[in-house]
Amino acid sequence: MDCQLTYIPDRLHLKNKQIIHEFIVGEKLYYRSKPENLTKPYDNISLRDISHNRNFNDDIAYPMNDVLFNTDLDDDREIYEGLEVVLLVITELQNETTFKKEIIYSQNLEDIKVMIKLKHDPIPCMYPHSVFEISVNNEIVNQNNYNSILGKKNKTYSNLRSEIRQELTSMIQNRVVDSSSETEYLDEP
Amino acid sequence: MENSLETLAINLNLGQTELFKEYYETPESKQIHTFNDLSIKDLKDWYNSVLVTYAFLNPIQVENFQNFWNSLEYVLSEIDPLKLNIKTDSNNEELDLLLWRESKKGISKLSFDIYGQIIYMFNGYDGKKIRGVFDSNVDMEKLLFRFIRL
Numbered sequence: 001m002d003c004q005l006t007y008i009p010d011r012l013h014l015k016n017k018q019i020i021h022e023f024i025v026g027e028k029l030y031y032r033s034k035p036e037n038l039t040k041p042y043d044n045i046s047l048r049d050i051s052h053n054r055n056f057n058d059d060i061a062y063p064m065n066d067v068l069f070n071t072d073l074d075d076d077r078e079i080y081e082g083l084e085v086v087l088l089v090i091t092e093l094q095n096e097t098t099f100k101k102e103i104i105y106s107q108n109l110e111d112i113k114v115m116i117k118l119k120h121d122p123i124p125c126m127y128p129h130s131v132f133e134i135s136v137n138n139e140i141v142n143q144n145n146y147n148s149i150l151g152k153k154n155k156t157y158s159n160l161r162s163e164i165r166q167e168l169t170s171m172i173q174n175r176v177v178d179s180s181s182e183t184e185y186l187d188e189p
Numbered sequence: 190m191e192n193s194l195e196t197l198a199i200n201l202n203l204g205q206t207e208l209f210k211e212y213y214e215t216p217e218s219k220q221i222h223t224f225n226d227l228s229i230k231d232l233k234d235w236y237n238s239v240l241v242t243y244a245f246l247n248p249i250q251v252e253n254f255q256n257f258w259n260s261l262e263y264v265l266s267e268i269d270p271l272k273l274n275i276k277t278d279s280n281n282e283e284l285d286l287l288l289w290r291e292s293k294k295g296i297s298k299l300s301f302d303i304y305g306q307i308i309y310m311f312n313g314y315d316g317k318k319i320r321g322v323f324d325s326n327v328d329m330e331k332l333l334f335r336f337i338r339l
Contacts, residue, residue: 041289041296041312044281155304158283159322162300162308165280166320170312173296178316186309186321189332 003125007078008069011061014122020056022097023118028055029088029130029177030067038084042169047161048146050168052088053128054120062128071125088171092178099132099177103163107156113137114160116167118177134164232262239277243286249305250286253325257288257299257307260329264337273337294339299332307332311339 003013029052037044055062064085070077093099099118104111115135123129134141134150141150150161163183171177236258240251265273278287280300289298295313302308307327311319319339323332 040291041278041287041298043278043287043298046282155302155306158302158304159306159308161283162302162310163320166310166312166318170316170318173312174314174316176316181316181318183318183320186319186335189309189321189323189328189335 001124004073005071005078005125008071008125009066012066012069012125012127014124014127017122017127019122020120023054023090023093023099023120024057025090025093027057027090028059028064029053029090029118030055030064031086031088031172032067032080032083033086035082035084038086038172040173042172043165045165045168045172047134047141047150047164047168048143050132050134051121052130052132053126054130055128066126066128069126071123071129086172086175088175088177090177092180094179096179099179101167101179103160103167105156105160105163112156112160114164116164132168136160232258232265239286242277243279245279245284246286246301247284247303249325250301250303253301253305253307254286256325256329257301257333260333264330264333288336290336292339297336297339299336309335313339 002015031050031052033045037046053062053067055064064087067085068080068083070080090099099116101116103114103116105114106112113136115133115138117133117135119131119133121129121131121133136149139145139149150157150164166183170181236255239254240246246254261275273290275288275290278289279285280287284303286301287298288301289296291297293314295311295315295317298308298310298312300306300308300310305325307323307325309319309321309323309332311317313319
């Protein structure tokens with residue numbers, strides 16, 4: 001489907017452009033959010049929508065403020081007003097082509113595997129659109145299934161959400177995406 | 190218990206001195222006395238204000254927070270409370286009480302969740318991340334020490 005929004009610059013239209021699976025060190029990501037969710041300690045970041053724009057290491061063709069274009073056909077606004085943009089820089093990918101972080105949570109005899117993965121996810125009006133995709137036991141979490149997969153109201157899933165949130169808040173706090181950053185787990189204080 | 194608290198307070202004072210060297214360079218015997226008087230009074234006000242502000246807390250969250258506060262009350266008689274600067278917050282998507290503080294090394298958080306867990310988190314400015322999930326039986330003095338020292 002072609003982009004139907006006339007105010008979106010042609011350079012951002014998906015058209016026949018290819019998905020670029022590879023991210024590289026030094027590439028920038030732009031994250032749009034309400035200012036109140038970008039104040040320390042950043043814990044109000046929502047896990048439901050953690051989309052970004054990537055810049056393909058090209059600040060001129062893909063400037064930061066592109067991420068403020070509204071691409072929702074049901075919303076009349078052309079530009080999101082009053083939102084802030086955070087710039088993250090990819091600093092380490094450990095010889096991988098993108099950022100991946102696996103979290104294994106042991107529950108009784110069963111392990112729950114969560115994966116956070118940075119993916120290029122172009123949409124018709126926003127070619128650089130990317131996401132930190134979250135999957136639980138290989139099932140990708142989206143707006144429609146969030147409540148039944150990751151949003152479950154119990155201790156286990158509360159802990160999983162908290163841990164995912166710690167990963168994301170660390171990125172926003174330090175403005176970097178770093179695959180080599182490990183978490184030290186404490187058994188006692 | 191009192192001995193362990195005393196040890197904690199001494200360690201804490203040493204850690205604080207190291208972390209906030211420039212603040213401790215000036216003579217502060219008079220300041221400590223002033224801060225002590227102020228902090229003990231304020232601490233009770235702070236405790237009450239947290240319970241009013243976060244009225245959604247369930248009984249076990251209140252109990253865990255009270256245990257934390259008890260330990261803090263003792264420790265604050267031994268160290269300069271202005272260096273702690275503990276802030277309170279909550280998460281829009283969860284019903285957790287969040288205590289957090291920022292130092293030159295990063296942001297430390299203690300989350301008191303609705304399941305009675307106390308979660309310690311540290312996100313360092315060097316990328317370091319630390320995480321511990323504890324229940325109500327956790328040694329609160331040690332946890333407080335960890336929360337404050339980084």
